Amino acid sequence: MPLEWSGLSPELLLTLDRDGPRPLRAQLEDRLRDAIRDGRLDVGERLPSSRELARRLGLSRGLVQDAYAQLRAEGYLDSRVGAATSVAAGACPPPRAAPAPRTADQDAPRLLADFKAGVPDLASFPMADWLWATREAARAMPTAALDYGDPRGDAHLREVIAGYQRRVRAAAADPEHTVVCSGYAQGLVLVLRALAAAGIRTLAHEDPGAPVMTAAAAAHAGMRTVPVPVDEHGIDVGALAATGARAVLVTPAHQWPTGVVMAARRRLALVEWAARHDAYVIEDDYDAEFRYDREPVGAVQGLAADRVVAIGTVSKSLAPALRIGWLLCPPALAHRVAACKQLEDRGSPTLDQLALARLIESGRYDRHLRRMRALYAGRREALADALAAHAPRVGLSGLAAGFHAVAHLPADADEQAVVGAALARGVGLHGMSENSSVRALRPPRLVLGFGNVGERAITAGIASIGGLLA
Amino acid sequence: MPLEWSGLSPELLLTLDRDGPRPLRAQLEDRLRDAIRDGRLDVGERLPSSRELARRLGLSRGLVQDAYAQLRAEGYLDSRVGAATSVAAGACPPPRAAPAPRTADQDAPRLLADFKAGVPDLASFPMADWLWATREAARAMPTAALDYGDPRGDAHLREVIAGYQRRVRAAAADPEHTVVCSGYAQGLVLVLRALAAAGIRTLAHEDPGAPVMTAAAAAHAGMRTVPVPVDEHGIDVGALAATGARAVLVTPAHQWPTGVVMAARRRLALVEWAARHDAYVIEDDYDAEFRYDREPVGAVQGLAADRVVAIGTVSKSLAPALRIGWLLCPPALAHRVAACKQLEDRGSPTLDQLALARLIESGRYDRHLRRMRALYAGRREALADALAAHAPRVGLSGLAAGFHAVAHLPADADEQAVVGAALARGVGLHGMSENSSVRALRPPRLVLGFGNVGERAITAGIASIGGLLA
DSSP states (O other): OEEEEEOSSTTOEEEEETTSSSOHHHHHHHHHHHHHHTTSSOTTOBOOOHHHHHHHHTOOHHHHHHHHHHHHHHTSBOOOTTSOOBBOTTOOOOOOOOOOOOOHHHHSOOOSEEOOOSOOOGGGOOHHHHHHHHHHHHHHOOGGGGSOOOTTOOHHHHHHHHHHHHHHHOOOOOGGGEEEESSHHHHHHHHHHHHHHTTOOEEEEEESSOHHHHHHHHHHTTOEEEEEEEETTEEOHHHHHHHTOSEEEEOOSSOTTTOOOOOHHHHHHHHHHHHHTTOEEEEEOTTTTOBSSSSOOOOGGGGOTTTEEEEEESTTTTOGGGOOEEEEOOHHHHHHHHHHHHHHHSSOOHHHHHHHHHHHHTTHHHHHHHHHHHHHHHHHHHHHHHHHHHOTTOEEEOTTBTTEEEEEOOTTOOHHHHHHHHHHTTEEOOBGGGGSSSTTOSSOEEEEEOTTSOHHHHHHHHHHHHHHHO | OEEEEEOSSTTOEEEEETTSSSOHHHHHHHHHHHHHHTTSSOTTOBOOOHHHHHHHHTOOHHHHHHHHHHHHHHTSBOOOSSSOOBBOTTOOOOOOOOOOOOOHHHHSOOOSEEOOOSOOOGGGOOHHHHHHHHHHHHHHOOGGGGSOOOTTOOHHHHHHHHHHHHHHHOOOOOGGGEEEESSHHHHHHHHHHHHHHTTOOEEEEEESSOHHHHHHHHHHTTOEEEEEEEETTEEOHHHHHHHTOSEEEEOOSSOTTTOOOOOHHHHHHHHHHHHHTTOEEEEEOTTTTOBSSSSOOOOGGGGOTTTEEEEEESTTTTOGGGOOEEEEOOHHHHHHHHHHHHHHHSSOOHHHHHHHHHHHHTTHHHHHHHHHHHHHHHHHHHHHHHHHHHOTTOEEEOOSBTTEEEEEOOTTOOHHHHHHHHHHTTEEOOBGGGGSSSTTOSSOEEEEEOTTSOHHHHHHHHHHHHHHHO
């Protein structure tokens, strides 16, 4: 049976549930707080005496007194001795809830195929292995590891990552200068803050590249950006030198978004540029795990560990939701990056770190990557086959690695028109110009992500838009 | 049988393991990279022809050619056509590893009892429950949740946190304005950046408080700090108003480090100050879960949700290593805080968030808190009993909540002398002055943390230093 009381304000109705799990006193406090917050009880308004309210609600007087005392301690009710209990000045109405900001994805229609890049095959995430690794890590974890830890990350994971990066990426990785972070975004901001603190205020980046996200991260860290063109061998190091910047962000293993693998001479020119100008190279090694035609080209970091910061992440190899990445730092920057990580968040979650270490050590991480390489190779082939069948004049490049490729449209095509027409047919496409500071980049190209699209969707999607590409 | 080759440089010895798990070609590449990096092969030095090296090592010529090609692609070897293979200019020696920065804990001697504050009982972490919640969350998690998510955090966890904070902390919490972060440190930096972006550049803080950590976080976010005295009712709001600051950081539930619970009048004065000066209150609700004498006093945020940012964390209720916290933001700041979180790290790890939601919903979180409340109540009693027995003239305050208390030394005592003498007896103590901008704060007091010290250690520790306190 609900207990009710209609107070001085006719609209104030206190309803308590005697059979509910929440104690009556807590319910009474909740109701009174709500009434004060939403203005049904006004500032200065007198409440009935505890005796009176207890009588009306059929509660003990002590219970009401306790509730009043609690609300006085919290500042909702006035606490002057002797006077009647009233609503305290300063107890404000709450803010009204604003509608949730809608994300692009929520508004997007269901597509036949969405060639969005940057997302791996989420359905292949090895959840059973991850849970196994978490359990194993928890079992072996000493109690002290539940405390705050080294801001650089768990020492064991740093050993494992450094070893893995030496073995698989030919990196000159050293656990002392490895910093675990929560993915590429945080890794970049940490490095940029460390560079800004060292007086470097301009960040050069590849164009095409990720100009908007890079500029936002740079501005957040107090830096400005300058674009540098990319050709078929990678970034133009001469143009880079001409900018006067002392930091550059590059994607040597598989240039985002052109798919070019940086040529050996460019790699050398880049590290020579860095040495000559006391500059730093930030190497975004984002999808280096996936190379189809040959062994992956090692990280540029391996050539000049004192000049290159390599940023790695499991967002492409496992899943973005894990939020784990790492930085291989030049010794001159490592301390600043670690200090920044300490200030930002006091280190990444430890159990997740230990689970990743276990996953790598157990060989299950490599097994997953082998599976994914085969999966993506199949999708890559499906994409090439579908384009050959339905748009044979459209060339495809950037297929050596990763899970996106570049389709070269006829010289007179209009990227945005093609993207719009494809969307009308239920296919999500993205023009190269979306990734450039140049508004209508020539020649016209599409960036086709095939990481999170099945082979059947690839084939059906390309079949339905083949005519638009010719 | 290891395969060996001594090259032109007499000290260059390439040793390959024919029976090891790593392919011979990868081993050869590793050895050559290492030799280049550590200077055993100098820039310009010629390598033997692939035929010659293959013969000496007993490998196929194709294998050596492949290894040379790989190292050329990576920039270690020179790639001029026709010329002999040589070490490329630009392939630098690696940095030398610096010794690891030692943490204070590593250098600390083993103590009989360490009354360090701020750490909960780590051995009580409910690991089985956490693993259960992780498994349950993984089972229910849709595939799409493995992608990047809402920077404010998972929508379900925000619902659960807002509901919990309404219920337990009497907060005016709304999931739309709740932002999941990685603990108090990140929460504070996110808020300070949002305030700095809104033109607020001075942060007032309680004194005693955490002046060093607060100043570091503020400086990192582009703000300066100003201390405001705390008395037995909480922060001095008159002194706060006199600073002209438009933001203040407070610990109303259990002031750090004095242990005072902010009085009702101060709570009201504080929100009135905020309303009058278009200012914001940052409420660090760090150990509000633990209150022994009565129901916890609700969050100040509940009084003025448009003026108070509440920061919560599981670092004290579960363990710091989880790195999960939350912000209840005023609507005017919520968007800026979320945008900042997006730039900082694109959101916290999703599976951890879902596990916490499951833990709370299942009632296991509350069950853990009940267990911990009983545990800390026992330690609190052991501390009071031990002091009564061994240093009866030393008063104890701040015991109403949390897991630290304040011991009041005789007026002429020297905090640092007591701390030093206790350390010599194997007991870790901390003076109140460590937490103040005033160097030798009067009266002399000790801050005694009992969160991560067992009852037996408390009793033994106080027994061994009782004489020092009198």
